[in-house]
Amino acid sequence: MKQFQESMYKLIVETSTNLPADVRRAIQRAQEHEDEGTRAALSLSTISENITMAECNVSPICQDTGMPTFFVHCPVGANQIEMKKDIIEAVRLATKNSKLRPNSVDSLTGANSGDNIGPGVPVIHFEQWEKDHIDVRLILKGGGCENKNIQYSLPAELEGVGKAGRDLDGIRKCVMHAIYQAQGQGCSAGFIGVGIGGDRTTGYELAKHQLLRGVDDVNANPELAKLEDYVMANANKLGIGTMGFGGQVTLLGCKAGVMDRLPASFFVSVAYNCWAFRRQGVVLDAATGEIKDWVYEGGSNVAMAEPGQRENASEGRREFVLQAPITEEQIRELRVGDVVVINGAMHTGRDALHKYLMDHDAPIDLNGHVIYHCGPVMSKDESGEWHVRAAGPTTSIREEPYQGDILKKFGLRAVIGKGGMGPKTLAALQEHGGVYLNAIGGAAQYYAECIKKVDSVHFMEFGVPEAMWHLQVEGFAAIVTMDSHGNSLHAEVDKSSLEKLAEFKQPVFK
Ligand SMILES: O=C(O)C[C@H](O)C(=O)O
Ligand code: SF4
Numbered sequence: 424m425k426q427f428q429e430s431m432y433k434l435i436v437e438t439s440t441n442l443p444a445d446v447r448r449a450i451q452r453a454q455e456h457e458d459e460g461t462r463a464a465l466s467l468s469t470i471s472e473n474i475t476m477a478e479c480n481v482s483p484i485c486q487d488t489g490m491p492t493f494f495v496h497c498p499v500g501a502n503q504i505e506m507k508k509d510i511i512e513a514v515r516l517a518t519k520n521s522k523l524r525p526n527s528v529d530s531l532t533g534a535n536s537g538d539n540i541g542p543g544v545p546v547i548h549f550e551q552w553e554k555d556h557i558d559v560r561l562i563l564k565g566g567g568c569e570n571k572n573i574q575y576s577l578p579a580e581l582e583g584v585g586k587a588g589r590d591l592d593g594i595r596k597c598v599m600h601a602i603y604q605a606q607g608q609g610c611s612a613g614f615i616g617v618g619i620g621g622d623r624t625t626g627y628e629l630a631k632h633q634l635l636r637g638v639d640d641v642n643a644n645p646e647l648a649k650l651e652d653y654v655m656a657n658a659n660k661l662g663i664g665t666m667g668f669g670g671q672v673t674l675l676g677c678k679a680g681v682m683d684r685l686p687a688s689f690f691v692s693v694a695y696n697c698w699a700f701r702r703q704g705v706v707l708d709a710a711t712g713e714i715k716d717w718v719y720e721g722g723s724n725v726a727m728a729e730p731g732q733r734e735n736a737s738e739g740r741r742e743f744v745l746q747a748p749i750t751e752e753q754i755r756e757l758r759v760g761d762v763v764v765i766n767g768a769m770h771t772g773r774d775a776l777h778k779y780l781m782d783h784d785a786p787i788d789l790n791g792h793v794i795y796h797c798g799p800v801m802s803k804d805e806s807g808e809w810h811v812r813a814a815g816p817t818t819s820i821r822e823e824p825y826q827g828d829i830l831k832k833f834g835l836r837a838v839i840g841k842g843g844m845g846p847k848t849l850a851a852l853q854e855h856g857g858v859y860l861n862a863i864g865g866a867a868q869y870y871a872e873c874i875k876k877v878d879s880v881h882f883m884e885f886g887v888p889e890a891m892w893h894l895q896v897e898g899f900a901a902i903v904t905m906d907s908h909g910n911s912l913h914a915e916v917d918k919s920s921l922e923k924l925a926e927f928k929q930p931v932f933k
């Protein structure tokens with residue numbers, strides 16, 4: 424199978440950089456349904472632009488290229504040991520070529536292996552079948568949406584929807600709750616895979632398998648088809664919207680599967696995938712490893728809308744241009760809903776840095792500065808200069824235990840991330856005079872283009888995503904979702920969506 428390794432490389436590049444046609448169509452439908460001129464419409468327009476940019480640049484759609492997960496079906500006699508070696512080499516090369524971010528981290532030491540190879544990574548599932556060809560599918564599912572997966576053990580008492588029993592109606596309540604609890608943090612609008620039954624492990628596996636189905640296919644099981652239709656018809660009523668900004672579209676796809684369970688257990692497992700739903704597959708000649716066909720229709724067949732029309736409709740929104748160092752006075756002027764455009768210096772920092780800064784000094788003066796929750800994909804050229812290949816925001820709520828203290832300790836004025844932060848940060852923003860800016864999750868190409876220069880880097884020992892990158896940006900736009908006057912759009916959307924969730928309490932499937 425001379426060409427198997429090369430085919431795996433092509434599969435990785437296509438999956439990471441070119442969103443398939445069915446996913447693109449689902450995003451286009453969302454754009455059609457969203458009200459013009461809203462924050463959600465603006466975000467969808469950025470997402471759409473980002474999809475096109477990733478395809479043109481052959482660069483990652485989102486900087487978090489996830490846990491590479493391969494599903495291989497092969498005829499009896501195909502050498503799985505060799506295939507595994509080839510997949511590993513293809514992953515290594517794709518990482519070296521900045522098509523994947525180095526994402527494999529030692530869970531005890533925090534050390535990043537640098538090449539996406541480590542114990543348990545990449546994930547490869549082999550299965551034999553009686554067909555003559557090899558079928559390999561790949562899912563690149565990032566950490567932010569992975570964190571929003573949820574598993575229910577029925578019967579349960581669920582916030583909003585109340586008692587969920589061991590029947591289809593109980594399952595319905597779990598699914599509605601799963602979408603609510605994700606809010607915008609998994610980069611909504613999302614796609615969900617639901618696994619009914621199994622044990623804790625196989626239930627989640629079944630849920631992830633559902634993500635391999637086409638967005639528009641119909642479930643062969645009539646009960647599950649009914650459930651999927653119900654969820655698709657009702658989830659958007661929660662009003663969470665794109666990025667949790669509120670809006671008409673919260674869910675882009677729902678697929679459910681069922682397997683047997685133990686008498687004592689009844690698990691409902693939900694795998695939440697962001698809008699950047701990266702999955703592709705190839706059909707291979709089993710003798711040569713050459714690609715014969717692609718499993719999912721390629722994205723290049725479905726052009727995304729050009730930006731323009733919808734932004735014009737959002738005229739009237741206040742826009743502020745800021746350059747660090749920013750003063751308290753400038754920050755106090757900002758209100759939830761304003762658009763802020765940053766020019767000049769910006770510094771990345773995420774989990775490792777926030778923990779570190781709690782009891783150490785910062786390597787530079789951060790007074791009046793902007794911190795960006797971002798773990799970029801980087802590459803170094805021959806002259807030793809760094810370039811940003813993909814740089815969207817990461818989920819900010821993970822920094823909630825630290826952010827308020829760090830803001831005050833170092834005099835930061837703006838925090839950029841996605842998904843919002845909690846009450847502790849909101850209180851610190853109010854007390855100190857700071858603002859939280861929500862960037863569009865997954866729009867990694869869009870933001871990479873705003874980064875004009877990499878000044879320097881600290882803490883490379885934390886690994887590329889966790890290092891502190893000092894950047895120069897131009898026209899970096901984000902929306903104020905938490906201001907210095909105690910307002911939080913995230914708290915508002917959470918509250919209103921919980922009220923709407925409660926409207927789904929009454930039994931539907933008897
Ligand atoms: O790790 C990242 O860059 C982002 C992550 O996928 C997230 O959604 O928070
Ligand atoms: S940042 Fe958003 S789009 Fe990217 S992997 Fe995380 S959840 Fe998905």
